[in-house]
């Protein structure tokens with residue numbers, strides 16, 4: 001009998017979800033599973049490029065497509081990725097469109113009959129669909145154990161509803177450490193009832209009733225929270241990360257980036273730890289005034305930098321409105337501005353890079369840690385404020401730039417002085433060196449976790465063994481998985 005588990009991976013259509021899911025699919029395939037990624041036409045070419053090399057290396061990994069209902073919800077044609085959303089209204093329509101993917105998913109499962117479904121945390125309805133076919137549904141929640149614990153605590157205990165102002169700090173209940181937050185660091189749906197609050201509850205419930213959660217983290221990074229999540233909150237979880245460290249395939253991730261070689265050549269000419277890399281992920285979108293402050297802050301601190309800006313290049317000879325006059329000429333050789341998409345992993349791993357200014361998306365955070373870099377934390381939305389606390393308060397490998405307000409695309413405007421000061425603090429001096437050496441130790445632990453016998457390697461083996469029982473039919477889902 002064929003015992004090779006066939007796993008369907010269904011990521012939410014945003015690069016922060018798709019990139020780690022693709023890495024995860026490669027990882028399972030490299031351990032003998034058959035992996036199929038579900039996506040939509042406008043996302044297909046990026047996925048196909050990212051798995052091409054792995055397929056050539058003989059991994060059993062493919063893609064199946066379903067239609068994304070842009071027209072039905074009033075989004076422009078081809079708007080199938082959070083990367084192309086610029087307003088909250090678009091984001092709301094996008095979320096509605098994703099709830100309409102249940103029927104196509106059901107048809108796919110009927111046709112292919114995989115062993116199990118690993119579906120994104122944002123698809124809470126996937127539990128029922130998997131159940132129709134008698135297969136386990138695992139949740140991929142692409143964040144840290146720390147964020148999972150903090151979020152669960154706030155959702156259950158709701159201390160944010162008991163404080164008198166948005167600025168009053170309060171402790172997040174029941175955590176292994178005393179960690180404070182404020183209402184202004186939380187999204188609206190956690191403060192007052194809305195459609196999104198109902199959705200958040202569905203998500204939480206689907207996590208509890210799923211077959212378990214797959215976490216892209218490693219035990220040694222946050223042991224107290226990995227234990228708390230399982231033992232105190234009672235969740236069944238497997239940590240298998242950092243998934244990207246396992247891959248031998250260095251294919252482009254996310255989208256087509258600027259010329260990698262140009263970028264690496266530029267870095268090759270720099271001294272070790274001399275360049276700060278500044279990037280805010282795939283969703284955050286700063287306005288011109290904020291970009292201007294970043295430009296001035298980077299110039300003022302005097303460090304060499306690579307700065308990724310989500311803007312198209314202007315025609316030759318025209319100055320950018322978000323840059324001080326003559327800025328790029330002045331910065332020639334000193335600062336590299338990448339417009340669009342950067343080869344982030346390659347940049348972070350380069351020895352010339354000595355610090356990372358990040359929005360604290362979990363992928364970026366884990367990539368920064370795995371590169372052994374101190375960070376300036378600049379959270380904007382999602383669960384980024386929790387990740388900031390992990391970096392600055394628990395791991396001691398970063399300083400916050402000072403944004404205090406959760407917002408879909410950008411918080412309060414952070415001034416140039418604060419930016420320059422925070423960058424200097426992670427790039428030079430005794431404190432910076434201490435943080436760098438702590439970050440480097442975490443990098444070593446990350447590499448060990450994914451090696452044979454390491455904690456992530458072993459957790460993945462346990463999960464695959466469990467799946468094999470399902471592909472032979474020796475257990476029913478109810479027998480072995482909650």
Ligand code: UDP
Nearest residue numbers: 016019281282283341342344361362363364
């Ligand atoms: N990324 C990249 N180039 C860019 C911007 C982002 O390769 O110019 C990648 C980054 O390496 C990470 C992902 O996109 O893997 C962003 O995920 P994250 O969780 O950090 O943030 P999000 O985009 O979800 O806010």
